[in-house]
Amino acid sequence: MVAGLSERYIALLRGINVGRARRVDMADLRALVAGLGYSDVRTLLNSGNLLFDAAGTNSTEASARIEQALNARLHVPAQVLVLIAAELAAVAAENPLTGIASDPSRLMVTFHSGLVDSGRLERLLQQDWSPETLALGQHAAYLWCPAGFIKSRLARAAERALADSLATTRNWATVLKLDALAKVQA
Numbered sequence: 001m002v003a004g005l006s007e008r009y010i011a012l013l014r015g016i017n018v019g020r021a022r023r024v025d026m027a028d029l030r031a032l033v034a035g036l037g038y039s040d041v042r043t044l045l046n047s048g049n050l051l052f053d054a055a056g057t058n059s060t061e062a063s064a065r066i067e068q069a070l071n072a073r074l075h076v077p078a079q080v081l082v083l084i085a086a087e088l089a090a091v092a093a094e095n096p097l098t099g100i101a102s103d104p105s106r107l108m109v110t111f112h113s114g115l116v117d118s119g120r121l122e123r124l125l126q127q128d129w130s131p132e133t134l135a136l137g138q139h140a141a142y143l144w145c146p147a148g149f150i151k152s153r154l155a156r157a158a159e160r161a162l163a164d165s166l167a168t169t170r171n172w173a174t175v176l177k178l179d180a181l182a183k184v185q186a
Helices: 026-035 059-074 085-093 118-125 153-161 172-185
Strands: 007-013 039-044 049-054 080-084 107-112 133-136 140-144 167-171
Touching: 007 059, 007 085, 007 167, 007 172, 026 039, 026 049, 026 059, 039 172, 049 172, 059 080, 080 085, 080 107, 085 172, 107 172, 118 133, 118 153, 133 153, 140 153, 167 172
Parallel strands: none
Antiparallel strands: 007 049, 007 080, 039 049, 107 140, 107 167, 133 140
């Protein structure tokens, strides 16, 4: 990124607005992130999907700033994974399961930081999860959960494998919406 030019970022907050715990109003979240100096802040759905523009920062710095502000100002401890728009576009483009999955709400994408030990997820590839399917990409794992995420043995195994890592999951429909919004703003 050239100094002074704005880059489009996507922040994925882990575990907010799921059930009754860790509730965050999206208007409050937008205001919090705008207050950090980021611009064109938008949210998608009510589950911690955020788009914003910033210059002179990187994903790691933005993630840390948003996490700290969430905890300090809204009293909500949450992990935040931040991607640049090009990374999200790559995750969407490389999905090898689009020809297999018939329901975008049951095709899951688990985003993870580059710090994840890929061997943990690769070991899951050696098991038969039928009728579920797992595929790995550079920044994400793709899980086809035809009976749904909550009932998925594969999803539980992936969560255990990534338990101490920065990782969060979105369904394919949400990924496509985020990617489209990021491209509109880019």
